[in-house]
Amino acid sequence: MSVNYAILGLLNSRPMSGYDLKKIMQDSLHMYWSGNNNQIYKALVQLRSDDFLTVETHHQDGAPSKKIYHVTDKGRVALDAWICSTPPETPEFKKPFLIQLAGAGRLKPEALEVLVLQYEHQLNTQLKMQQEKRRRANPFPGCTDQEKWIEDMIFDNILTFYQSELEWTRRVLEGLRQKIREE
Amino acid sequence: MSVNYAILGLLNSRPMSGYDLKKIMQDSLHMYWSGNNNQIYKALVQLRSDDFLTVETHHQDGAPSKKIYHVTDKGRVALDAWICSTPPETPEFKKPFLIQLAGAGRLKPEALEVLVLQYEHQLNTQLKMQQEKRRRANPFPGCTDQEKWIEDMIFDNILTFYQSELEWTRRVLEGLRQKIREE
DNA sequence: CATGCCATGTAAGGCGTTACATGATTTC
DNA sequence: GAAATCATGTAACGCCTTACATGGCATG
Numbered sequence: 112m113s114v115n116y117a118i119l120g121l122l123n124s125r126p127m128s129g130y131d132l133k134k135i136m137q138d139s140l141h142m143y144w145s146g147n148n149n150q151i152y153k154a155l156v157q158l159r160s161d162d163f164l165t166v167e168t169h170h171q172d173g174a175p176s177k178k179i180y181h182v183t184d185k186g187r188v189a190l191d192a193w194i195c196s197t198p199p200e201t202p203e204f205k206k207p208f209l210i211q212l213a214g215a216g217r218l219k220p221e222a223l224e225v226l227v228l229q230y231e232h233q234l235n236t237q238l239k240m241q242q243e244k245r246r247r248a249n250p251f252p253g254c255t256d257q258e259k260w261i262e263d264m265i266f267d268n269i270l271t272f273y274q275s276e277l278e279w280t281r282r283v284l285e286g287l288r289q290k291i292r293e294e
Numbered sequence: 295m296s297v298n299y300a301i302l303g304l305l306n307s308r309p310m311s312g313y314d315l316k317k318i319m320q321d322s323l324h325m326y327w328s329g330n331n332n333q334i335y336k337a338l339v340q341l342r343s344d345d346f347l348t349v350e351t352h353h354q355d356g357a358p359s360k361k362i363y364h365v366t367d368k369g370r371v372a373l374d375a376w377i378c379s380t381p382p383e384t385p386e387f388k389k390p391f392l393i394q395l396a397g398a399g400r401l402k403p404e405a406l407e408v409l410v411l412q413y414e415h416q417l418n419t420q421l422k423m424q425q426e427k428r429r430r431a432n433p434f435p436g437c438t439d440q441e442k443w444i445e446d447m448i449f450d451n452i453l454t455f456y457q458s459e460l461e462w463t464r465r466v467l468e469g470l471r472q473k474i475r476e477e
Numbered sequence: 478c479a480t481g482c483c484a485t486g487t488a489a490g491g492c493g494t495t496a497c498a499t500g501a502t503t504t505c
Numbered sequence: 506g507a508a509a510t511c512a513t514g515t516a517a518c519g520c521c522t523t524a525c526a527t528g529g530c531a532t533g
Contacts, residue, residue, distance in 0.1 A: 113393055129512080141393070145495090149516090199394065200416070201417065213303055261399055357484075
């Protein structure tokens with residue numbers, strides 16, 4: 112149930128509404144859930160019944176009223192405990208492209224090259240999007256130095272992921288071109 | 295439904311049973327499903343009803359009888375079509391550690407260091423396991439050069455993933471230690 | 478004598494996804 | 506006048522996972 116703690120963590124650095132959480136989760140890559148309503152609102156109910164959150168309803172005219180969630184002391188304790196006592200899991204990945212590649216043993220190298228070039232293009236696009244996101248991301252006021260640094264490191268992690276995948280792609284292309292020359 | 299094509303691809307390079315498929319999927323990292331019975335046997339039924347597979351039952355005494363699946367011409371055509379006409383998706387990742395890190399803004403750098411060191415250890419273990427697997431992996435006979443090369447590239451991809459994650463971890467540790475010194 | 482491997486399959490449940498529902502305001 | 510944004514929530518479905526079921530043989 113790490114979604115709950117992810118949400119708790121976000122609310123701990125800044126109280127906000129379910130809708131705000133949704134937007135953040137939708138365009139962050141390291142929060143690997145899609146950021147759908149079902150999960151978020153369900154999690155908020157759960158966290159509230161654990162007394163990890165309190166709610167403050169803000170009525171605004173011209174827009175539906177907001178529920179701003181605040182983390183309680185109990186919630187903060189639980190969050191810290193979870194962070195410190197959860198043994199770090201090994202990261203996982205899903206690369207459907209590797210499935211395609213694995214089945215391509217009998218394909219012509221030329222056909223494979225087309226595929227790999229498409230993949231490279233895809234990765235480049237993604238990398239640029241992510242870099243653009245980093246440039247636009249300005250830390251909200253009242254954010255500590257350490258929080259800024261952590262956010263930076265997370266961005267670094269994501270960018271590194273795409274960059275190393277791109278480097279691998281280039282190695283693959285080199286190998287393929289050698290195969291094509293040898294034909 | 296890329297599980298089906300993953301299975302089709304495996305059977306294309308070598309006919310085998312559901313049980314064999316299960317073992318392969320369980321200890322391959324790039325086939326990101328757990329390799330559970332439910333998926334595999336269901337997929338085999340589907341692929342057979344599509345006429346992508348034929349079955350050959352091998353009765354063996356002293357052990358339950360095997361069903362060896364072979365890919366049909368129709369199946370091979372479908373596989374190649376899928377491989378060549380599926381636009382490569384961007385890879386995804388799940389790094390629960392980043393969730394922990396994201397919530398650690400108010401934690402002491404010393405506590406964070408402990409966590410990161412644990413993560414580093416975890417990654418090192420995983421990397422060694424993977425390298426060991428590669429050393430033991432000997433290509434089955436009748437495997438083409440290109441198939442061997444592809445398998446190599448997939449291994450390369452996986453190892454690169456862990457290595458670049460480890461390098462990132464070291465950058466994080468450096469930053470953290472600087473923070474500790476500055477205190 | 479218990480555990481594990483071979484080998485096939487089924488059942489139940491959790492997590493996560495898309496889509497639905499509502500309703501006012503702003504933007505094109 | 507259509508579509509997007511703000512805002513909260515529900516419903517249905519599908520994928521994937523664990524666990525169950527069977528049963529003989531081999532290993533410690």
